[in-house]
Amino acid sequence: MLRKREVELSELAESIANYYCPEGLVDPAVIAKKIDIPYSYGDYGDAFDGLIEQENGSFHIFINNRNNFADHPRSRFTFAHELGHYFIDEHRQALLKGKTPSHPSFTNFSSKNPVELEADHFAASLLLPESRVKNDCFKKRFNFKLISDLSSKYQTSVTATVLKLMTIDKHPIMLVCSESGRVKWFKYSHDFPFKWLKKPQGVVPRNTLAGAYFSSKEKFDDELPITANDWFENVWDRDISRQFFEKCIYSDRHNFVLSIIWEN
Numbered sequence: 001m002l003r004k005r006e007v008e009l010s011e012l013a014e015s016i017a018n019y020y021c022p023e024g025l026v027d028p029a030v031i032a033k034k035i036d037i038p039y040s041y042g043d044y045g046d047a048f049d050g051l052i053e054q055e056n057g058s059f060h061i062f063i064n065n066r067n068n069f070a071d072h073p074r075s076r077f078t079f080a081h082e083l084g085h086y087f088i089d090e091h092r093q094a095l096l097k098g099k100t101p102s103h104p105s106f107t108n109f110s111s112k113n114p115v116e117l118e119a120d121h122f123a124a125s126l127l128l129p130e131s132r133v134k135n136d137c138f139k140k141r142f143n144f145k146l147i148s149d150l151s152s153k154y155q156t157s158v159t160a161t162v163l164k165l166m167t168i169d170k171h172p173i174m175l176v177c178s179e180s181g182r183v184k185w186f187k188y189s190h191d192f193p194f195k196w197l198k199k200p201q202g203v204v205p206r207n208t209l210a211g212a213y214f215s216s217k218e219k220f221d222d223e224l225p226i227t228a229n230d231w232f233e234n235v236w237d238r239d240i241s242r243q244f245f246e247k248c249i250y251s252d253r254h255n256f257v258l259s260i261i262w263e264n
């Protein structure tokens, strides 16, 4: 997404958060009520995480909470994402014209569809309004504790929290999501110094914390120092000594690791 668009959507989401939920937690259900959009929670199987429907100019939002309760960070994010399809002008116009008759959305952050990426970015910015987050980060050292403090305060997943932090230039960050030894997707902030993961492409490098999990199921509770060379390709000699940290979040059930990487 272009930086200009990112800023535009972030400002839109923040103005909505400040207008409807000026104090405390941003609650997508409160916003939906205030703008008269009915919504339903239900078990919709694997069909979607969230859906917004439009008929004769009226909207309805569906949230799949088969695995979660309504206040779960995942349900909150899905709800905020669907609100994005309503509040972002181009998305609402497309819905009104019937261009997107049913719009199943998945909250897995891996969509390549630009419309979905915009709604994801809107959702992260709605739940984590930029100036509130900036205030919380003020003069704080960047580490995993900051991320987990923010995600409990704002009731957002670590992934959503990091995605928001990536756009506020607090600190250069990279996120790598891998499964069964393969990189599923990665994202980095505009100011992250390296853009290419180590070759062979798509394989989690062995000398990383994620690599240790896939080769020997070893897990680390803490963030640990790594060098640029461990994760990245084309690292100049002068950059070899730059120290980075990696913190992993594991899911044994899915043989899945989320790596958060930042420079010391």
Ligand SMILES: [Zn+2]
Pocket: 081, 082, 085, 103, 104, 105, 106, 115, 116, 119
């Ligand atoms: Zn969507």
